[in-house]
Amino acid sequence: MTTGIFFVLNFWKGKRKEKDSPTPPASDEQRQYLEEDCIKERITEADLFKLVCLPPSLDYNEWLATHTISFFDHVNLMYGVVSEYCTPETCPAMTAPGNVQYFWHDDKGKKYKYPASQYIDYVMSFIQKTITDETVFPTKFGEVFPSSFETIVKKIHKCLFHVLAHIFHAHYKEAIQLGIHGHINSLFTHFMVFNMNFELLEEKDTDIMQDLVQALIKSLQDHSNKLKQEIKEQNNKNSQDDNTENKENKENRSS
Numbered sequence: 244m245t246t247g248i249f250f251v252l253n254f255w256k257g258k259r260k261e262k263d264s265p266t267p268p269a270s271d272e273q274r275q276y277l278e279e280d281c282i283k284e285r286i287t288e289a290d291l292f293k294l295v296c297l298p299p300s301l302d303y304n305e306w307l308a309t310h311t312i313s314f315f316d317h318v319n320l321m322y323g324v325v326s327e328y329c330t331p332e333t334c335p336a337m338t339a340p341g342n343v344q345y346f347w348h349d350d351k352g353k354k355y356k357y358p359a360s361q362y363i364d365y366v367m368s369f370i371q372k373t374i375t376d377e378t379v380f381p382t383k384f385g386e387v388f389p390s391s392f393e394t395i396v397k398k399i400h401k402c403l404f405h406v407l408a409h410i411f412h413a414h415y416k417e418a419i420q421l422g423i424h425g426h427i428n429s430l431f432t433h434f435m436v437f438n439m440n441f442e443l444l445e446e447k448d449t450d451i452m453q454d455l456v457q458a459l460i461k462s463l464q465d466h467s468n469k470l471k472q473e474i475k476e477q478n479n480k481n482s483q484d485d486n487t488e489n490k491e492n493k494e495n496r497s498s
């Protein structure tokens with residue numbers, strides 16, 4: 244663990260927006276991502292609650308590390324697709340739903356308002372640097388994770404949450420146009436279920452997206468229940484067909 248990382252980790256603190264903010268109040272917010280047609284869009288029907296569980300033979304830190312790297316790669320990829328629409332002109336601040344704005348804090352506690360693109364660039368560079376730091380994310384045999392590993396992972400996930408929240412808040416329309424909203428929905432659901440399972444994010448940080456989290460999980464579960472019901476009905480039908488067939492065979496033999 245380098246002191247540099249501790250230094251940087253203190254920078255990101257999500258703050259409620261101040262009164263003189265130029266963006267509209269939450270009630271005027273367009274939340275297209277909550278519309279039923281959008282909620283239904285996803286690329287996987289997997290049982291994410293099972294998927295995120297730590298297999299008994301695996302190390303907890305290894306599980307956290309691989310997921311953190313993977314979530315980072317996917318968030319990076321998705322933001323990369325919409326990034327051309329995220330300019331200092333379109334997004335002069337790092338905004339999120341519920342009238343939230345994230346400020347950059349330096350080590351002296353001074354806060355800075357940066358355009359979303361710059362904030363995200365700083366955040367993603369920090370994560371990239373951290374996950375490739377062998378003292379934090381060891382890859383070689385015999386090396387161990389630092390005792391602060393979970394705390395660092397929590398900070399990374401908080402940053403990734405900010406980026407996802409901004410995509411939903413400011414770029415969902417473009418995500419639909421580009422045909423990646425199903426990917427973003429699935430990525431966000433997977434990310435949130437993982438975080439809920441291991442209690443990595445704090446409720447006060449994620450409450451702005453709770454409406455979406457609940458809607459996405461409900462939609463996934465409804466779909467899964469519907470599939471189970473269809474399979475059950477098909478099995479019943481098959482066994483009824485078998486019974487009829489057996490009966491007919493018996494009757495043919497006896498005639």
Ligand SMILES: [Zn+2]
Nearest residue numbers: 329334359413
């Ligand atoms: Zn933006």
